[in-house]
Amino acid sequence: MTTEPFIRPYRPADRAALGDICVRTAHEGGDASHLYPDPELLPTIFAYPYVDFAPDFAFVLDDGAGSAVGYVLGVPDTTAFAGRFRAEWLPRVTDRYPPLTGAAGTPAEEMTGLLHTPERMVRDELTDFPAHLHIDLLPAWQGRGYGRALMSTLLEALHRHGVRAVHLCMARANTPARAFYDRLGFRLLPVDDPGPVWYLGRPTKPEENSGGDVENPWAAPSPV
Numbered sequence: 001m002t003t004e005p006f007i008r009p010y011r012p013a014d015r016a017a018l019g020d021i022c023v024r025t026a027h028e029g030g031d032a033s034h035l036y037p038d039p040e041l042l043p044t045i046f047a048y049p050y051v052d053f054a055p056d057f058a059f060v061l062d063d064g065a066g067s068a069v070g071y072v073l074g075v076p077d078t079t080a081f082a083g084r085f086r087a088e089w090l091p092r093v094t095d096r097y098p099p100l101t102g103a104a105g106t107p108a109e110e111m112t113g114l115l116h117t118p119e120r121m122v123r124d125e126l127t128d129f130p131a132h133l134h135i136d137l138l139p140a141w142q143g144r145g146y147g148r149a150l151m152s153t154l155l156e157a158l159h160r161h162g163v164r165a166v167h168l169c170m171a172r173a174n175t176p177a178r179a180f181y182d183r184l185g186f187r188l189l190p191v192d193d194p195g196p197v198w199y200l201g202r203p204t205k206p207e208e209n210s211g212g213d214v215e216n217p218w219a220a221p222s223p224v
Helices: 012-024 041-046 048-053 078-093 107-115 146-160 175-183
Strands: 006-009 058-062 068-075 131-137 165-171 197-203
Touching (some): 012 068, 041 107, 068 078, 068 146, 165 175
Parallel strands (some): 131 165
Antiparallel strands (some): 068 131
16 A cells, blocks of 8 residues: 555545544634534534535545545535535434524534525525535645645546536635635635635636646555
């Protein structure tokens, strides 16, 4: 087995690692475990439904020993994904995370509110960017080119699927992430009343990236 890190498709055995990565990178790029007593809440919103409903667009950075240390997750059709989230995902998780009965008073309650409003993902201003994504890397693996390679892998998969453009939503406070996305050719999208977040988008076709092609030197060896 290779000892070098490489990118490969998500496997069901990666599920626990995805949950851990999601939590450890959720607070402006850093550890959010102190904010969310239930470690399954964030991945229930931002990771697990993606690998369940769109596994062909889920990729991980393997550390070379079989462990996922980063991921990129996407869906080609945000509107369809939001519909499945409402119809199929929420019934699976509502017993554990019931809807709020009042105003949110804690970060966990705010996230529970997001869980129960998947329609928030569908905005008219994003119609020309139908796909969306989430990308996260553990801190020790950041700043080494792996995020660029993960993004390249997903963009290529979306482009092959016939999706022309993709968007993402990010916290404005996470300034290092904004710099990363800018380097990859993502541009700010005009969205009414976005709150404390930015919406960024770009074409999936590499040569349409004004910042240059997104290369992928860490593609998975063949066979994986």
